[in-house]
Amino acid sequence: MSASSRILNLAVIPGDGIGPEVVAQGLKVLNAVLPQDVKLETKEFDFGAKRYHATGETLTDADVEALKQHDAILLGAIGDPSVPSGVLERGFLLKLRFLFDHHVNLRPSKLLPGVATPLKGQPEIDFIVVREGTEGPYTGNGGSIRTGTPHEVATEVSVNTAFGVERVVRDAFARAQARPRKKLTLVHKNNVLSFAGHLWTNIFTKVAAEFPDVTTDYLHVDAATIFLVTDPARFDVIVTDNLFGDIITDLAAAVSGGIGVAASGNINPGREFPSMFEPVHGSAPDIAGQGKADPSATVLSVALLLRHLGYEPEAARIEEAVSADLAERGDTVRSTEQIGDALAVRVAG
Amino acid sequence: MSASSRILNLAVIPGDGIGPEVVAQGLKVLNAVLPQDVKLETKEFDFGAKRYHATGETLTDADVEALKQHDAILLGAIGDPSVPSGVLERGFLLKLRFLFDHHVNLRPSKLLPGVATPLKGQPEIDFIVVREGTEGPYTGNGGSIRTGTPHEVATEVSVNTAFGVERVVRDAFARAQARPRKKLTLVHKNNVLSFAGHLWTNIFTKVAAEFPDVTTDYLHVDAATIFLVTDPARFDVIVTDNLFGDIITDLAAAVSGGIGVAASGNINPGREFPSMFEPVHGSAPDIAGQGKADPSATVLSVALLLRHLGYEPEAARIEEAVSADLAERGDTVRSTEQIGDALAVRVAG
Ligand SMILES: CC(C)[C@H](C(=O)O)[C@@H](O)C(=O)O
Ligand SMILES: CC(C)[C@H](C(=O)O)[C@@H](O)C(=O)O
Numbered sequence: 001m002s003a004s005s006r007i008l009n010l011a012v013i014p015g016d017g018i019g020p021e022v023v024a025q026g027l028k029v030l031n032a033v034l035p036q037d038v039k040l041e042t043k044e045f046d047f048g049a050k051r052y053h054a055t056g057e058t059l060t061d062a063d064v065e066a067l068k069q070h071d072a073i074l075l076g077a078i079g080d081p082s083v084p085s086g087v088l089e090r091g092f093l094l095k096l097r098f099l100f101d102h103h104v105n106l107r108p109s110k111l112l113p114g115v116a117t118p119l120k121g122q123p124e125i126d127f128i129v130v131r132e133g134t135e136g137p138y139t140g141n142g143g144s145i146r147t148g149t150p151h152e153v154a155t156e157v158s159v160n161t162a163f164g165v166e167r168v169v170r171d172a173f174a175r176a177q178a179r180p181r182k183k184l185t186l187v188h189k190n191n192v193l194s195f196a197g198h199l200w201t202n203i204f205t206k207v208a209a210e211f212p213d214v215t216t217d218y219l220h221v222d223a224a225t226i227f228l229v230t231d232p233a234r235f236d237v238i239v240t241d242n243l244f245g246d247i248i249t250d251l252a253a254a255v256s257g258g259i260g261v262a263a264s265g266n267i268n269p270g271r272e273f274p275s276m277f278e279p280v281h282g283s284a285p286d287i288a289g290q291g292k293a294d295p296s297a298t299v300l301s302v303a304l305l306l307r308h309l310g311y312e313p314e315a316a317r318i319e320e321a322v323s324a325d326l327a328e329r330g331d332t333v334r335s336t337e338q339i340g341d342a343l344a345v346r347v348a349g
Numbered sequence: 350m351s352a353s354s355r356i357l358n359l360a361v362i363p364g365d366g367i368g369p370e371v372v373a374q375g376l377k378v379l380n381a382v383l384p385q386d387v388k389l390e391t392k393e394f395d396f397g398a399k400r401y402h403a404t405g406e407t408l409t410d411a412d413v414e415a416l417k418q419h420d421a422i423l424l425g426a427i428g429d430p431s432v433p434s435g436v437l438e439r440g441f442l443l444k445l446r447f448l449f450d451h452h453v454n455l456r457p458s459k460l461l462p463g464v465a466t467p468l469k470g471q472p473e474i475d476f477i478v479v480r481e482g483t484e485g486p487y488t489g490n491g492g493s494i495r496t497g498t499p500h501e502v503a504t505e506v507s508v509n510t511a512f513g514v515e516r517v518v519r520d521a522f523a524r525a526q527a528r529p530r531k532k533l534t535l536v537h538k539n540n541v542l543s544f545a546g547h548l549w550t551n552i553f554t555k556v557a558a559e560f561p562d563v564t565t566d567y568l569h570v571d572a573a574t575i576f577l578v579t580d581p582a583r584f585d586v587i588v589t590d591n592l593f594g595d596i597i598t599d600l601a602a603a604v605s606g607g608i609g610v611a612a613s614g615n616i617n618p619g620r621e622f623p624s625m626f627e628p629v630h631g632s633a634p635d636i637a638g639q640g641k642a643d644p645s646a647t648v649l650s651v652a653l654l655l656r657h658l659g660y661e662p663e664a665a666r667i668e669e670a671v672s673a674d675l676a677e678r679g680d681t682v683r684s685t686e687q688i689g690d691a692l693a694v695r696v697a698g
Contacts, residue, residue, distance in 0.1 A: 222599035
């Protein structure tokens, strides 16, 4: 390697179902877009249902140490009906988000030209959701007593800290400021969840004073779902808690082209730990192994990964390639691999 | 009064904003539809922003006692920007739901012919959501420490009991069994909120065994929002917790004609306390006093009220009238009162 060469050291987690198929195309496009002087080094990890069934493990301490040695993580999808609900979610996905302090869960929604939406009139949709990733009702706090009896009481505790809320709100304001419209909407339910709601609202108001050029707005989560289908053009950047973010980003994906094109990043902005990038869709076991899955969401997740690591021109090239591919796609049915090939040609060209 | 005459003893809460306008039309239609031998007695209550500003009261013990003397409550809307977020919600709306044990929050969604939806292709939408109304994150449990400092921690506790979950699940199964399709979908997030999720899932499975003719289904709340816009026809009856129910019923209203036609009932099925019926929409202060509000949601809430009290033919007549009115409405702009008049004529005729 020449002295000026750089290394991109990537952990790859193909996972379950369609995960391996879409990740293969993501890597293909990544290889095609990277500048000559960047050497891509990948290490594959076998997390997911198969490993769980074979060993009972979801993510060991040694795994965590190994993952830490990478610049970033690319994940396909984790999950299979053969594993009880919650085991891989808590034991792998959420565990990593918490251990690697992925507090910015970034989910862009853009309705690209030529892409079908269930909404009438092809509205303009171009916003990003900054979802908090390490607090709220996702902490696993709570429990149950008299479990399984007619007197069971089960609780879930949403934990919100000034530290956790302020850093994600600040991140969202900075992202809003960097966009042409400079508009940030806080989504919460502060009329009912008053303790957490006051914390979010007070911090949002306080940080807003430091970003006088950013227009701010507040919506209850229930009202936000209405606007996502009646007037999605009103959104530019949304900041919200972990659970509300989970819900509205699936809806956002549905209206802006479906989960076949929805990308996400589990980001540690300070880079103390590797960030993880993954399509919003799951492992879709019903179509696994058939070459039917759309790899676009994974390819767009690779773009988010590159942007996070400072490869802005390459990220933009990928986004343009996916956009152009979708615009020309029409009703042609292509395989996972054909779409990946077409995108690789575009980003290289 | 003849010996065979009946009395319908109704508490009326016009409330704030457009509340008084839509309630007036609801009462007009109620008067028109009631059989000759039923005597309607109404008592108006002044809850809402005005009373709060004048007296600081939202709902006193004496108010609660007075409300208890009625067969049911008809509510317009409560809420005004001049009152801090949460004060009237917690101090009035939620307080009543808890005090009167309104554990079945019933919200039907039906896309009527001729009604606009933001979705392409005018899909078939005809489902009801049975939202739990007295538990979950709505209990007000939680708190904050070091409030207002950089070290604040704010919690919200979702409380779920076997007693509370079983009764609402049972109610939903019974409603599903009474409908032609006999399908019930549980909506939760049991892969993340595992304690509450297990309780809901276990009880759902247990009760399902008693309703072998009801088809069951489970969806995570995030996935449910996707199907609500891509395939709403898949839903027949949905049962879900208080917060998820709040979110998906606003979305359901948005896709099935908007909150101008979305009705709801806060029901105590055993009638230990009066049930309360209200449009899903809020007080809409921006259009208050202008005669612009659509009273259909309130009129449909009156239908739910009548059905709850055993006036099934009258409830059906109101629903048919609203359906016929919407089908013929076209682009004609009519005032709140004109719509109310038209509906009153239809139900009487
Ligand atoms: C699989 C699940 C734990 C996860 C979440 O709820 O965050 C998923 O829905 C997502 O949005 O990434
Ligand atoms: C006003 C608010 C407390 C209420 C709720 O969250 O239940 C409303 O959104 C509703 O759906 O009736």
